[in-house]
Amino acid sequence: MSLESWVTKTFASDEPAGFGYGWISGTLSIFLGALSIFAVLCFRWPDYFVMEEMRGKYPIPLMRAILELSIGLSFFLAFLSAMLRRKKVLAVSGILLALVAVALGGSDAALGSYSENRRIYLGLDWFILTLLVLTLIFVPMERIFPYRREQSVFRRGWLTDIQHFFVSHLLVQVLTYLTLLPATVIFAWLIGPQLQTAVQSQPLWLQFIEIMIVADLAEYAIHRTFHTTAWLWRIHAVHHSVEHMDWIAGSRLHLLEIVVFRGGTFLPLYIFGFSQPAVYAYLAFVSFHAVFLHTNTGFRLGWLEHVIAMPRFHHWHHSSEYEALDKNFALHFPVIDQIFGTKHLPDGRWPKTYGVLGYKLPEGWWAQLLWPFRKDGKAPPAVEAHEPKPQDG
Ligand SMILES: [Zn+2]
Numbered sequence: 001m002s003l004e005s006w007v008t009k010t011f012a013s014d015e016p017a018g019f020g021y022g023w024i025s026g027t028l029s030i031f032l033g034a035l036s037i038f039a040v041l042c043f044r045w046p047d048y049f050v051m052e053e054m055r056g057k058y059p060i061p062l063m064r065a066i067l068e069l070s071i072g073l074s075f076f077l078a079f080l081s082a083m084l085r086r087k088k089v090l091a092v093s094g095i096l097l098a099l100v101a102v103a104l105g106g107s108d109a110a111l112g113s114y115s116e117n118r119r120i121y122l123g124l125d126w127f128i129l130t131l132l133v134l135t136l137i138f139v140p141m142e143r144i145f146p147y148r149r150e151q152s153v154f155r156r157g158w159l160t161d162i163q164h165f166f167v168s169h170l171l172v173q174v175l176t177y178l179t180l181l182p183a184t185v186i187f188a189w190l191i192g193p194q195l196q197t198a199v200q201s202q203p204l205w206l207q208f209i210e211i212m213i214v215a216d217l218a219e220y221a222i223h224r225t226f227h228t229t230a231w232l233w234r235i236h237a238v239h240h241s242v243e244h245m246d247w248i249a250g251s252r253l254h255l256l257e258i259v260v261f262r263g264g265t266f267l268p269l270y271i272f273g274f275s276q277p278a279v280y281a282y283l284a285f286v287s288f289h290a291v292f293l294h295t296n297t298g299f300r301l302g303w304l305e306h307v308i309a310m311p312r313f314h315h316w317h318h319s320s321e322y323e324a325l326d327k328n329f330a331l332h333f334p335v336i337d338q339i340f341g342t343k344h345l346p347d348g349r350w351p352k353t354y355g356v357l358g359y360k361l362p363e364g365w366w367a368q369l370l371w372p373f374r375k376d377g378k379a380p381p382a383v384e385a386h387e388p389k390p391q392d393g
Contacts, residue, residue, distance in 0.1 A: 023090065026077070026094060029081060030097060036071045036097070038128050040104040046112050049121065050125045051126050052173070067107040071098050078090075078091045079091070122170040122173075123171070124169075142247060145298060156243065158248060162248060168251065168253065183266055191273065195273060210274070211269055211278055215268070215282065215332075220330045227329070234371070235256050237371075239252055240318060245354060250291055269282075293313070315350060318354045
């Protein structure tokens with residue numbers, strides 16, 4: 001049995017999942033209990049679990065207070081769920097997780113020390129922070145402004161996506177290193193000091209807009225290449241295998257794609273020599289915009305949708321319908337697709353189905369990591385299957 005079907009079986013119930021039935025409280029209890037355990041690990045072994053950039057920067061008393069609140073809430077919500085719900089599996093799981101967090105030291109956990117010679121670490125703190133921030137922003141947004149109201153937070157495939165999210169955040173150190181590698185090592189000779197001085201002398205807001213344009217042109221080129229090159233398409237197909245769009249769907253990315261995509265986008269920014277604050281502002285913007293584009297939200301902006309990419313634009317990119325195949329490669333500006341003849345944003349319509357046309361990828365992080373390299377009979381046809389064909393009849 002796959003992890004997903006096991007989880008689904010354990011948590012499924014004929015009881016309703018809406019407000020007042022103990023499902024929300026039970027789920028939140030589990031969520032906070034699990035995050036509390038991770039947070040305690042960060043407290044005790046920061047050497048292994050805290051990003052180098054953040055070491056010594058966390059306000060520890062505040063972090064302890066938040067952790068205490070989180071563990072307390074996890075217990076409280078578990079009891080609430082137990083009271084409201086006939087099936088107690090959510091409540092019991094929440095209590096068990098909270099108990100483990102307490103057993104590991106809870107909010108009084110001894111603060112571990114850093115050693116000078118530790119070179120490799122996992123970004124567990126990065127995972128906790130990003131997950132908390134994104135969940136707080138996007139889960140309520142998708143509940144309040146949904147496009148598909150009936151779609152659950154735990155729709156099919158979510159477990160695969162959270163695994164991708166988990167791993168890509170844990171591996172933040174090696175992924176950042178590999179992303180910067182082409183710019184700082186391989187193409188460093190391309191840098192011209194005059195160009196960089198001229199670029200950096202502009203106001204930051206102007207640099208920010210220029211970065212968006214330069215980066216999106218790069219993103220368009222890389223993205224389109226991923227679609228039109230057979231072996232790259234197999235890697236990118238992992239991202240397209242998601243069949244339900246929401247905020248976490250965009251996390252489904254093969255590690256190789258993360259490195260190539262980010263590295264290739266950063267390279268021109270580095271060569272132009274944009275100032276660091278402008279680049280950081282763009283990184284913050286793109287991480288939110290990329291997540292937003294995948295959300296299950298029905299925002300409509302009229303003509304503005306043709307200027308700045310909205311979820312509907314990127315949903316069409318993920319569609320498995322013929323009319324939408326290999327369309328909408330840009331991340332920010334639909335006009336780039338318009339210029340190159342790949343824009344598809346029919347008035348008022350949304351796609352009906354998502355995924356890779358012609359074949360199904362396996363679920364699960366490991367299976368998807370290995371999938372592009374599999375040569376066995378089950379391996380699907382490559383890029384041809386994805387190319388638009390005239391529909392029969
Ligand atoms: Zn794509």
